[in-house]
Every structure is written in C-alpha cells, then in structure tokens.
Amino acid sequence: MQPSKNTEAKPTKLTTARRTYRCARCRAEIGRGDQYLTVTVSHGSPSKEVFETRGGCPTAVAHGFRVRTKVCKTCLVAEPPT
C-alpha cells in the first residue's frame, strides 16, 4: 500500500450529490448522496463571437454556449466522456 503516491489515472471527478438532480443523458434521478459527474457540453462555437450592428447599436452575438450538466455514474460507465 502506497498512501502518498497515487499513480492511478483519475480522468473524472465525481461529486456527491447534496440534493437530487436529473441525469442529462438518461434522465434518471441522481439521488442525494449518490455520485455524479459534472460535464461541460458545448453547443455551437462558444469561442466565436462577432459584433453585429442591430438597429444602429453594436451587439455582441455569441455563436454558441457552454452548459454544465450532470451525468449519473451509470452513464459514465456506459459512455465515458472524451
């Protein structure tokens, strides 16, 4: 046993639920005390932002956004995030 050296790969960080959530993939309930994973999902191109003039007023237009969703442990095993 080597308590000080942890060479095990830890690609994911599980969080213990403090309340009930719903899995973003399978819609199953993540109960309080269960472990879940927070994943960031990108929609479109969040880095792409252009300025457009709308009604004489320059407006920043984002072409995408990121959302943080919660995924249950079952989905994580079935489909690990890349």
Ligand SMILES: [Zn+2]
């Ligand atoms: Zn799930």
